[in-house]
Amino acid sequence: MKLRYKLALYNLLTKAIFVAVFLLLMPYFLERVNIIQTDNELIRKREQVIDIIAEFGVEGLMADPANNAIGSYNILKQEYISLEKTETDHFWNFIEITQRMVDEEIIDYRVLNYSFMVDGEIYLLEIGTSLDNIYKTERNIRSITLVLLGLFVIISFIADTTLARILTRPLEHIAIKLKKTKTPALFDKNPIKTTTTDFKYLDRTLGELMEKIDQLFAKEREITANISHELLTPISVIQSRLENLISSPGLDQESAIKVNDCLKTLHRLKSIINSLLLIARVESQEYLKNESFSIIELIREVIDEIQPLAEDQDIRIEASLTQNFEVGNANRALLYTLFFNIINNAVKFSKKADPQKVEITTFSSNGRFAIKVKDHGPGMSPEQAKMIFERFRKGKSEDGYGLGLAISKTIADFHQINIKVETLQGKGTSFILIFSENL
């Protein structure tokens, strides 16, 4: 899951929990607050009544003295007040919730009961306020709160996601940069644009890491090159000695053949070293890329080169080179080697193939010039196909030393040519080379 979604989800979750707890506790607190407020109101009213009684006496309030009681509801039955004489001998002063039947309607009232003595008589005062209103208000507040909180959660989720996306954008940029980095040396050293120091730090650290890796690679290449150079002189000695030996008049034929076998083995050793050197040199950019030429002409030259061998084995090379491609910054000798290896390889695998032909076609791949070299040979398993560009991995070929395709891959990378292999066991193999526009 993407970081920004995680952040947004986390925010959403904490907010949702907060809202849920709030909604759960709100009615209780609301009720408490309301009741306290109501009680205060009732007490204030009681004081008013007591004040009136103190001034005018109980009789002043009693409209009907015979009854010794008054009772009055206001019109909407929201409040009522009653005062009556009572026989009880203890004083009451408490507030409670009771239900009163008014006009066949049961209504919850908050009722203040207060008894007091005036002129030796005990009176009970009741002041009530309907809770109906309070309940309604509570319900309204609750639904408004619910809607507002819902809106808050949705809006903040959207805002969080957007903000997280903006914040994590540099991370995306770094990922793209890394993806583009084919070799550590090619890592884009321009710092990414961001105000977040963490990302700057990450970017800088990656840059440093790439530099370190590149240095290690350079060291490895240097070691390969040095070892190879050191080996070339002794090989040269042996080769010269054997060449002199093979043409010395006293040598019988059997010995000559053995000497020749030694020369063949020596040639193999030399080839391996030269190939490793070639790879190391290409990888450390020792070759220049400053020639302009037509790729099609180059391929035709390679075909001319291989044609006699193919013809000798009844293998047809069918070239349909309909598109041309002029390169401006390339190394002709290296590209020659690349195409020679690929096409020669295809011819080699076309022995006993059905049909015995190699097809070379040009086409466009997403607007880029591409070349396909297809044989109808034995093909490869996916595992083999994965390894063919690695050094010393032998395919089915018995004569190759497993470096031809490694060289090809190195040359292709050097020229930013994307080289791919498509193969099916028993169905042949295709090598596809996709050129970059700025070659």
Next chain:
Amino acid sequence: MNVLIVEDEKALAQEIASFLKNQHYLVEIATTGLDASEKIAVNLYDFILLDIGLPDYDGLDLLREAREINHEAAFIIITARGEVEDKIKGLDLGADDYIAKPFSLPELKSRMTAIARRKFGQNTNTIAFGEFILDPLSRKVTCADQEVELTKKQFDLLYYLVLNKNRALTRIQLYEHIWGNLLGDEYDSNFIDVHIKNLRKKLSEYAPAIWLETVRGIGYRANID
């Protein structure tokens, strides 16, 4: 022809010397830069084979120095370094050719012959073999005044065999002469066999080519008196 071999690897210098002596060259060896510098100051050489990777002397300095004293000589740089830059520098300093270790001795001879022809006007004579005549200057092969149409590769192959006449050339030697080292590891003996087969076919249209012999287990030889 006087040849000076400047090579710190004694065994290699001796092998090259013994090969060139067989080819009727007069050969001297210098195994250090100092030794070479002294020899160049005293003697005149036609060819100087110079290994530029000397332990006691910068090979390119030696080349510069030698050219001032002995500017008639032809220089062939030998190196195990093979860096493109060295090659360019060497050729800029007036070396006539450049050969990378390990090289084959017939190849060295072929390079020296080419330089001798270019520089000293030697080996410009036509070479006759069987009923054929090969002209190295115009790169043409004729048979009874009729031109034999050969491809560039077929001519190179034939000339190489004729130049190293009566000597068995291995398939690898022939292959390397034609294709060099650049192709990397893809040595394929079939390449040479196919080209020799085609060459024989073409020559046989004009006259027998039995002098072009297959040496069993080794390669090919041009038997020419």
